[in-house]
Amino acid sequence: xxxxxxxxxxxxxxxxxxxxxxxxxxxxxxxxxxxxxxxxxxxxxxxxxxxxxxxxxxxxxxxxxxxxxxxxxxxxxxxxxxxxxxxxxxxxxxxxxxxxxxxxxxxxxxxxxxxxxxxxxxxxxxxxxxxxxxxxxxxxxxxxxxxxxxxxxxxxxxxxxxxxxxxxxxxxxxxxxxxxxxxxxxxxxxxxxxxxxxxxxxxxxxxxxxxxxxxxxxxxxxxxxxxxxxxxxxxxxxxxxxxxxxxxxxxxxxxxxxxxxxxxxxxxxxxxxxxxxxxxxxxxxxxxxxxxxxxxxxxxxxxxxxxxxxxxxxxxxxxxxxxxxxxxxx
Numbered sequence: 114x115x116x117x118x119x120x121x122x123x124x125x126x127x128x129x130x131x132x133x134x135x136x137x138x139x140x141x142x143x144x145x146x147x148x149x150x151x152x153x154x155x156x157x158x159x160x161x162x163x164x165x166x167x168x169x170x171x172x173x174x175x176x177x178x179x180x181x182x183x184x185x186x187x188x189x190x191x192x193x194x195x196x197x198x199x200x201x202x203x204x205x206x207x208x209x210x211x212x213x214x215x216x217x218x219x220x221x222x223x224x225x226x227x228x229x230x231x232x233x234x235x236x237x238x239x240x241x242x243x244x245x246x247x248x249x250x251x252x253x254x255x256x257x258x259x260x261x262x263x264x265x266x267x268x269x270x271x272x273x274x275x276x277x278x279x280x281x282x283x284x285x286x287x288x289x290x291x292x293x294x295x296x297x298x299x300x301x302x303x304x305x306x307x308x309x310x311x312x313x314x315x316x317x318x319x320x321x322x323x324x325x326x327x328x329x330x331x332x333x334x335x336x337x338x339x340x341x342x343x344x345x346x347x348x349x350x351x352x353x354x355x356x357x358x359x360x361x362x363x364x365x366x367x368x369x370x371x372x373x374x375x376x377x378x379x380x381x382x383x384x385x386x387x388x389x390x391x392x393x394x395x396x397x398x399x400x401x402x403x404x405x406x407x408x409x410x411x412x413x414x415x416x417x418x419x420x421x422x423x424x425x426x427x428x429x430x431x432x433x434x435x436x437x438x439x440x441x442x443x
Contacts, residue, residue: 118150119443120179121436122192122223122232124240125155125163128203128212130417131427132238133163138429140189141168145433148440152176152232153191154223156199156215160191166423178231194222206419213244220255224262227408234409234439235259238432239417242285253285256403259410268405269303271310272387272414273438274395278314278378279387280307280404291383295326295339300347300380306404307378308356313442319377322367323348323360326382330361344382368394397430400438409442411435 123140126132136153137160139145153160164171168189176182176190197219200211220237227235237255245252252258260268271280282303283294304321311319323344324330327337334341344361351358359376366372367379368390381387391399392414399414413431421427 118179118182119148119234119440120182120232121149121151121439122154122227122235123151123436124216124219124223124235124237125153125159126238127216127240127244127417128155128159128199129205129207129209129244130239130241130419130422132216132240132417133159134167134423134425134427135413135429135432136238137163137167137171137189138427139432139436141171141187142429142433145436149233149436150182150190151236151436153189154197154219155191155193156197157191157193159199159203159215160189160193164189167425192223194226196222206422208241208244208247208419210244210247210249213241213246214248214250216240217245217248217250217252217258220258221262224259224408224410227410228263233443234411236432236435236439237410237412239413239415241417241419255410255412256284259403259408260406263406263408265405265407267302267306268403269306271307271402271404272391272395272399273402274391274399274434276377277373277391277395278307278311279391280310280378280380281384281387282380282382284384286384288383288385292326292339295343295382297343297347300344300382301350303380304347304351304356304358305354307380308351308358310402310404311377316377318357320375321356321358321378321380322362322373322376323358323380324364324367324382324386325361328363328365330363339382397428398434399431400435402438409439411439
């Protein structure tokens with residue numbers, strides 16, 4: 114068994130997407146199983162289908178608790194909490210309410226179990242927000258759901274690939290709500306969480322950059338006042354707390370190599386402002402983390418990829434990176 118028996122709750126995501134495939138692949142990967150025991154969280158029938166398709170020689174065993182784990186090479190552990198199920202047959206490559214409900218419940222139950230200490234961390238494969246909402250659940254994303262379960266109000270999403278760390282002051286909200294949702298307190302807390310995350314990664318005195326919200330970082334107020342009214346005051350407060358932070362920088366030049374390599378982390382103001390450049394630089398390697406939680410949560414940095422679901426073509430690079438990151442933080 115892996116040293117210390119680090120147990121990862123690995124939610125397998127939307128049944129119609131690539132989550133089941135990549136989850137099974139990492140569950141039998143020699144590097145991954147040397148680091149931890151990945152326990153696939155999902156309905157048994159779905160796990161069985163994925164294992165028979167992508168690792169047909171593997172055995173399936175129900176995870177009860179860490180005391181009953183056995184050193185059984187070729188065995189894939191799963192957990193359905195006695196409650197997860199999915200209507201069968203389910204349609205692959207298409208958003209459906211049944212797949213959305215199963216994926217949502219898997220994340221919910223796994224996060225609750227991690228909070229109880231039954232697992233050491235939660236790593237999430239991709240689910241479809243559309244599918245979950247089709248099930249009648251008002252769902253913004255993993256980040257908000259898990260933070261709510263953990264009872265945390267001050268949190269943020271971070272995408273990382275080695276020294277490249279990007280956080281978001283606002284995340285899964287419509288673009289026309291960003292300015293209203295952005296506050297001095299939110300910007301300051303996001304800076305603080307990024308500083309803590311970089312220090313936890315071994316950077317003794319992180320140097321952080323902050324992106325402006327508006328084009329050209331507002332041009333002194335001519336293109337918007339959020340920089341003057343919110344962002345700069347938050348940065349000044351962060352500096353008084355000993356955080357090394359610079360900006361606000363125009364976001365259209367902040368991610369060029371000569372600039373970004375000067376910093377240990379970048380604070381962006383909204384989802385696509387940070388996600389687009391990050392994914393162009395680190396797609397299939399990036400790790401999504403939720404900062405500010407009392408538990409460890411990481412995820413892939415990509416979606417369900419319905420167009421290649423169940424075809425055997427899905428890349429596991431991001432999921433492996435997410436597991437490595439989670440294990441490192443345990």
